[in-house]
Each structure stands twice: as structure tokens, then as C-alpha cells.
Amino acid sequence: MFIRIIQTSKFLFFVIIINILSIDVLAAQNITNNHKNFSLESNTILAKNHLPQTNTKFTLENYSIRHQGINTLDISIQYSSFLEKASLIFYKKSISKQVEFLLKNYPNETDYWEIVNYYLTQEIIQQNPKLSSVTITLAVYPNQEYSYHRSTTVTQTYSGEKKESWHFNFPVNFIQKSQDSLMQIDVYYTYKNNFSSINYPDFIPIYQQIKNFISTRTITKEESWTNIEQQLKTTLLQQNPMFSSLSIKLKKLN
Secondary structure, eight states, X not given: OHHHHHHHHHHHHHHHHHHHHHHHHHHHHHHHHHHHHHHHHHHHHHHHHTSOOEEEEEEEEEEEEESSSEEEEEEEEEEXXXXXHHHHHHHHHHHHHHHHHHXXXXXXXXXXXXXXXXXXXXHHHHHOTTEEEEEEEEEEOOOSSOXXXXXXXXXXXTTSOXXXXXXXXXXXXXXXXXXXXXXXXXXXXXXXXXXXXXXXXXXXXXXXXXXXXXXXXXXXXXXXXXXXXXXXXXXXXXXXXXXXXXXXXXXEOO
8 A cells, every 4th residue: 555655656746747847848939939939020120121212203293283372383202112113103103192182182272382291291101101201392383473483392201200491582683883783592491390380481571581681782893692692691590590501592694
């Protein structure tokens, strides 16, 4: 009887040891499988991050729109993506249709072009998660009310970065001693990222600031146009603290 008890105890001990070893083996297998899965996922992310990024650009020319009256635009659209080449043509057509739909259904006809463009880029980047960034330029043709070129450029990225700029040009007369010099002035500025979209500056007062500067300046023959550009740039930066950068270029027309 005593011998049978000992044999039974040995058998139970053996069974317990086998179960413990089985549990350890299963745990080790789970750890190995989890590590493999994690490594596979990590490698997939790493591979995606190292795919060549493709930049695509196209233009919708002579686009007629009823906004701030009847206007004609050239719409330049550029986007970056990790798409395969086979998908690029499809995305080009899809984004083109999205932009046209958004413009046709834009609710407020009096909004600044900058606000329209901010809305466009925001919608395109949200509707197309495979894009890493999108840049849209709305170039507005001169019309009866505004006889000069103007354009807004907005870039938004999927990670939330934003950059906005405005450009316009127009001819001006500088008085150089007793002789007028007909010049074209190009003004290009970018906005700071921390100001509210409701505080976009109207470019007409900025245009008037330039006109006021020109009307009070008599240019000497020895004075360089570069010096005039720098003085005007300093004046505009002081009067417009919402600018993060500003470029002034003068080009002689006669």
C-alpha cells in the first residue's frame, strides 16, 4: 500500500512537471509570434516611410467662377504622395473633380480668395488621406474692378502644417527728378501661422500703402532701385505685423 502511494505521487509529480514545461513552451511560442508580428508591422511601416515620394502638378486654366463678381482663374494644384504610378492618373482626375465641386458649391461669394483657398486645401487633404501634402494656387485674372494680377497660394500637410502667401503686381510711376519712370512692382508675402483666419488683411489697403509710399518719394538719379525696394519692404513690414516674410521687386517697363 505504501509503495503504491509513492508510485502514485511520483506519477502526479511527473504530470505536473510536464504541464509546467508545456505552459513555458506555449508562452515562449506566443512571445516569438508576437515578436514576429511586431517585426512585420515595423518593417511594413519602415518600408512605407522609405518609398519614393511622388510630386504631381497640374493646372486648370481659364476657370470661370462667380465669386466677388465674375472672375477667371488659373488653378495650379500640386500634391505629394506615396502612391504607385498606376494610381496617379486616377488621383489627378479625382482631385480635379473635387476642386471644381468645392468651388461651385462654395457658400460665401464675398470671402477673400485666401479663405477660399484655405478651405480648398483643407478639404482636399482631408478627403485624400494617401496624400502627404497639397498646394493650391488660385491666380485671379485682372478685371474691370481690379486691373492687376493677384494670386493666393496655400500649402497644407496631412500632419497639420500650413503655409499661406499672397502675391500681386501692378504698374506704377516713380518720379525720378523731373522724369517719370514706369515700373512694375511685384509684391509677395507670407502670413504668420498664429493669426486667425478671420483676420486676413485686405490687400487693397496694402496696395494703398505702396501708392502712398511712391507718391511721397522723389528718386534721385544716383539712387538704386534696390535701395527703394528695401525701404518699401521695411515700411510694409512695420505696418503689417501679420507678415512672416515679404518680397518687393521693381522692374522697369520703359
